[in-house]
Amino acid sequence: MEHLLQVEHVVRKFGGLTAVNDVSLHLDKHELVALIGPNGAGKTTLFNLLTGMVQVTSGKIDLHVDQQNYDLTRKSAVQIADLGLSRTFQNIRLFKNLTVMDNVLTAMTNEYKEGFLTTVFRLPSFYRTEKEMRVAAEKLLDIFDLTANKQTLAKNLPYGTQRRLEIVRALATEPQILFLDEPAAGMNPEETADLTNLIKHIQQEFQITVLLIEHDMSLVMNLAERIYVLDQGQMLATGTPEEIRSNPKVIEAYLGEGED
Numbered sequence: 001m002e003h004l005l006q007v008e009h010v011v012r013k014f015g016g017l018t019a020v021n022d023v024s025l026h027l028d029k030h031e032l033v034a035l036i037g038p039n040g041a042g043k044t045t046l047f048n049l050l051t052g053m054v055q056v057t058s059g060k061i062d063l064h065v066d067q068q069n070y071d072l073t074r075k076s077a078v079q080i081a082d083l084g085l086s087r088t089f090q091n092i093r094l095f096k097n098l099t100v101m102d103n104v105l106t107a108m109t110n111e112y113k114e115g116f117l118t119t120v121f122r123l124p125s126f127y128r129t130e131k132e133m134r135v136a137a138e139k140l141l142d143i144f145d146l147t148a149n150k151q152t153l154a155k156n157l158p159y160g161t162q163r164r165l166e167i168v169r170a171l172a173t174e175p176q177i178l179f180l181d182e183p184a185a186g187m188n189p190e191e192t193a194d195l196t197n198l199i200k201h202i203q204q205e206f207q208i209t210v211l212l213i214e215h216d217m218s219l220v221m222n223l224a225e226r227i228y229v230l231d232q233g234q235m236l237a238t239g240t241p242e243e244i245r246s247n248p249k250v251i252e253a254y255l256g257e258g259e260d
């Protein structure tokens with residue numbers, strides 16, 4: 001079976017530094033997969049490669065949808081976003097002086113698209129009017145418990161809430177694959193637990209594929225179906241949370257002694 005996303009022997013060099021070194025991985029439809037590794041392992045660079053923000057030095061990235069194959073290494077970030085790959089960033093990128101609602105509306109497209117918002121919420125198959133876009137935005141804000149904040153300027157939201165809004169913006173593009181770069185960074189344990197449930201919920205409700213980078217091991221172990229471990233640009237291990245937890249190479253390189 002062809003994978004939804006297939007990454008083969010990808011290399012990215014920055015001058016003399018090989019940030020991503022011969023990395024292969026795949027994502028299947030509706031999977032929830034984590035990418036972990038120590039600081040500087042190459043995780044964000046890999047996300048940048050997958051979303052077209054950085055070009056590969058060598059290797060291949062293919063997307064298979066609707067019996068079609070798309071070579072992503074030849075596509076721009078905008079083309080890749082149009083193919084349904086959406087992401088959040090380690091450093092929050094919101095329109096700080098726009099309201100929560102306007103942040104979501106600006107992420108939506110009013111082009112013809114039968115995405116999950118239209119199917120799950122039984123909305124029209126494309127948004128002909130701003131009113132229809134607002135209805136879809138309101139449903140998303142409701143799921144993320146942001147309804148009370150919809151007229152709040154993004155800059156006035158608490159940090160954890162800004163992170164949730166970032167995910168709503170990424171979802172508003174109705175992606176097939178959602179890349180989350182450290183979604184729980186800076187959150188307290190309670191916010192992290194809520195976020196864990198939320199990510200699981202949206203992945204199931206919208207039937208999307210999620211790849212997330214995360215340092216919070218409770219979130220990773222509770223959420224991921226499979227885990228990839230990067231170390232110094234190379235793929236160190238891959239497996240289920242149980243397999244990764246007990247992998248001696250991973251324990252040595254990353255988890256460290258004392259990790260339960």
Ligand SMILES: Nc1ncnc2c1ncn2[C@@H]1O[C@H](COP(=O)(O)OP(=O)(O)OP(=O)(O)O)[C@@H](O)[C@H]1O
Nearest residue numbers: 014017018019037038039040041042043044045046
């Ligand atoms: N644009 C760039 N130019 C030069 N070096 C870069 C660039 N982007 C990343 N690097 C280097 O590539 C390596 C991998 O960095 P990357 O940010 O991908 O790691 P990471 O696993 O995401 O780390 P962290 O967990 O700290 O975010 C680092 O040594 C980094 O300094």
